Amino acid sequence: MKYDIVLCGVGGQGGISVSVVIARAAMAAGLDVKQSEVHGMSQRGGEVLAHLRMSDKEVASPIIPRASADLILAFEPLEALRYVPWLRKGGAIVTATAPLKNMANYPDPDAVVAELRKIPGAALVDADALAKEAGNARAANVALVGAAAKHLPLEASALEAAIKELFARKGDAVVEANLRAFEHGRRANP
Amino acid sequence: MNTETLMGDEAIALGAVHAGLSAAFAYPGTPSTEIMETLQAMAEKGATTADGAKFVAQWCANEKTAYESALGASYAGRRALVSMKHVGLNVAADPFVNSALIRIHGGLVVVVADDPGMHSSQDEQDSRALAAFARMPCFEPADQQEAYDMTLEAFEFSERHEVPVLIRITTRLAHSRAIVKTAAKGRAQNPVDKAPQDMSWILMPAVARKRWKILLGKQAEFRDYAEERSPLAPASKKLGVVTTGLALQYYRENLEDYVAANGEAPSHLHIGHYPIPAAKLRELCAKVEKVLVIEDGYPVVEEALRGVLPTPIPVLGKMTGELPLDGELNPDLVRAALGLPEREGVPAPSLPPPGRPPQLCVGCPHADSFAALKEALLEYPTHAVNSDIGCYTLGALAPYNAIESCVDMGASIGMARGAAEAGLRPTVAIIGDSTFYHSGMTNLVDAVSHATNTTVYILDNQTTGMTGAQPTIAPSSRLKNLVIGLGVESAHVRVLDAHKRSHEASVQAIKEELAYAGPSVIIGVRVCIEAYKKERAK
Known part of the structure; x- marks a missing residue:
């Protein structure tokens, strides 16, 4: 078993912390894990990309080859579209629908969404609304993990445990809101 | 033995502490910054070396001052680490080149993080070339585990051979995480013990000429070590593959498909230690009809292999277009270089996404x-x-x-x-x-x-x-x-x-x-x- 995830979004959307949640859950399940992320200049409002690979055998490359990702988990629809060349045939896309237009030449958001809908296995989720329902607007990234949970080769309880671990430092209220966001996400893409 | 999930930068920091680090110095620079940040975070939480002693982890004004502070710590007989990004080594070039000539006392490890692809840099220079320029041994880890292990190894080598060791990593290794097995118990710090007063730290011309001869004389033992540490696995006669550092993982990623397509694996030499193990390269090339060199950065090994005279077998790589001369290496480029077809994915979207360049934060x-x-x-x-x-x-x-x-x-x-x-x-x-x-x-x-x-x-x-x-x-x-x-x-x-x-x-x-x-x-x-x-x- 191997499972490769491309996580993508825009700097500041919390993509890297989500990558950590899934990676921890995978390790708790005894899988080998490699995770690659970007730091530095590109983080300043630019594209943010993380690759997360898990396998019951040893993982070699920290980068996912093109056309082999099992899942694209996107925090922004244009970024989902950008990494479609990494998706394997039959792979899944779970993406937030809200465009982040911090660039002059952002295409028509409806056209972006329409392109994504053409891909079988794409789930478009209003992660911001789910996060607000859960009581913490900043939990949109975790709501997306919930929406992707059915695809992941991991138990929901393992993901919840990793969420608790990651947010423990920020207090019970934040942990609870993120767990609710995760649950709302699961229900949004059952 | 413990297992932890570490970035390459973190693995080096932890390796240094387990090697009995006394002092580390750095100036921030992507992708090397997290080495010092990890050391400082450890120190703040009260981490010590095995003997319970604290270590120093300081930001400095620039890479040159950081390097010179590390030299002073080595002079005091203690293990020192200095870390920087590749262009930082240009700033520190003066102490770097000269430090190869002095008689290093406490182990001195220089970690340089290169940035092929220029994710966050002005150029993509390859620090292996600078190590060779300084006649300094260079270690190049292939994954996070080796980043940890080679840091311990580099301190030992530095003290044994009285020379600094450069550890060359790249952005991808620095900023990707993997599971690393670490030593349960590290090594104690060296006591303060000033370098012997034998003129070996005084690079005035008369001394420097002697020290230069000594450094040149050591090259054979550096090379012998690299030969010994470079594993050669003979297999196919048709193709030999040379990998260095992280490129090993991109090769391994495609190996199964290569074997499926060709019925056998290439003969393979992996290099993680420099000076270039020339005898091992000759041994590989004597067994195969052609050789492909896969390395991230400059074609350092490929150029050495190619030389200026005709080679007895074809040498393939960045200089012949099998791999690009610029940019970061990845598994897809290596796949193509191995002659494997592209993987078939989903049809490309008809809307090409415009780039999203980085920008100043709102309110900057x-x-x-x-x-x-x-x-x-x-x-x-x-x-x-x-x-x-x-x-x-x-x-x-x-x-x-x-x-x-x-x-x-x-x-x-x-x-x-x-x-x-x-x-x-x-x-x-x-x-x-x-x-x-x-x-x-x-x-x-x-x-x-x-x-x-x-x-x-x-x-x-x-x-x-x-x-x-x-x-x-x-x-x-x-x-x-x-x-x-x-x-x-x-x-x-x-x-x-x-x-x-x-x-x-x-x-x-x-x-x-x-x-x-x-x-x-x-x-x-x-x-x-x-x-x-x-x-x-x-």
Whole structure:
């Protein structure tokens, strides 16, 4: 078993912390894990990309080859579209629908969404609304993990445990809101 | 034995502590920054080496000062680490090259993080070439586990052979995480024990000539070690593959498919230790019909293998187009070089996504400084705005279009000064506070000495912003007095509030200094948004 995830979004959307949640859950399940992320200049409002690979055998490359990702988990629809060349045939896309237009030449958001809908296995989720329902607007990234949970080769309880671990430092209220966001996400893409 | 999930940078930091590190020094630079950040975070939590002793982990003014501090720690008999990004090694080149000649006492490990693909850099130079230039041994880990293991190995090697060791990593290894097995119990620190007083640290010509001969004499033992540590696995006669460092993983990623397509694996030599193990390369090449060299960065091994005379078998790689000469290596490029077909994915979207370039944060003080400067410059159709390395380099892009050059740390002031001396006026140097401490001060001294008609605009955001808000080497409050101390007349040192609310006053002050015919300094002060958030999150 191997499972490769491309996580993508825009700097500041919390993509890297989500990558950590899934990676921890995978390790708790005894899988080998490699995770690659970007730091530095590109983080300043630019594209943010993380690759997360898990396998019951040893993982070699920290980068996912093109056309082999099992899942694209996107925090922004244009970024989902950008990494479609990494998706394997039959792979899944779970993406937030809200465009982040911090660039002059952002295409028509409806056209972006329409392109994504053409891909079988794409789930478009209003992660911001789910996060607000859960009581913490900043939990949109975790709501997306919930929406992707059915695809992941991991138990929901393992993901919840990793969420608790990651947010423990920020207090019970934040942990609870993120767990609710995760649950709302699961229900949004059952 | 423990297992942890570590980035390459973290694995090196932990390896150094387990090797009995006494002192580490660095200047921030992507992708090396997290080595020092990890050491400092460990020290703050009370981490010690195996003997319960604390270690020192300090940011320095620049890579050269960091390197020299590490040399001093080695002189004191203790294990020292200095870390930097690839271009930082240029700044530290003087102590770096010379340190290969002295008789290293406490182990000295130099970690240099290269950035092929220029994710966050001005060039993609390969530090293996600089190690060879300095005749210094170089270790190149293939994954996080080796990053940890080779750090321990490098300290041992450094003390055994009395030479610094360069560990070369790349962005991908520095910033990817994997599971690493670490030693349960590390090594104690060396006691303070000054280097023997045998002239071996005094590089005056007569001594240096002897030390140079000694270094040249050691090359054979360095090479023997690399030969011994480079595993050769003979298999197919048709193809030999040479991998170095992380490129091993991209090769392994495709190996199963290669075997499925070709019925056998290539003969394979992996190199993680330099000088280049020439005998092992000859041994591989004697067994195969052609050889493919896969390395991330410059074609260092490939060039050596190729030489200038015809090779007995074809050598394939970056110089023959099987792999690109520029950019970061990846598993897809290696797949193509191995002659495997592209994987078939989903059809490409018909809407090609435009790029999303990085940009200044909303509310960034630099944006307000650029707005004021641009307005003040309106009355000068001809002018120069030379800039520097930092977040403010993004001022080159729309909507600011405020800066005209970015070359290396500190170049803003030197270039603005040189352009002014050559007759181009007015000239403005845009430089951050951290970059000013790093390499700006000496250029300002030049401007003062020659009474150059230029204006230095220090964007004082009280942090090293681009690398994630590390503290600067001196507090903001000292900056004005420092500039006056360097000789700039106090009437022409202007401190401005880098905020929209002070826009008019800032424009006026900038206009006055542009009109002044000598060296002037404007300090635009407001804390970095990221640094402010980071501080609040504590």
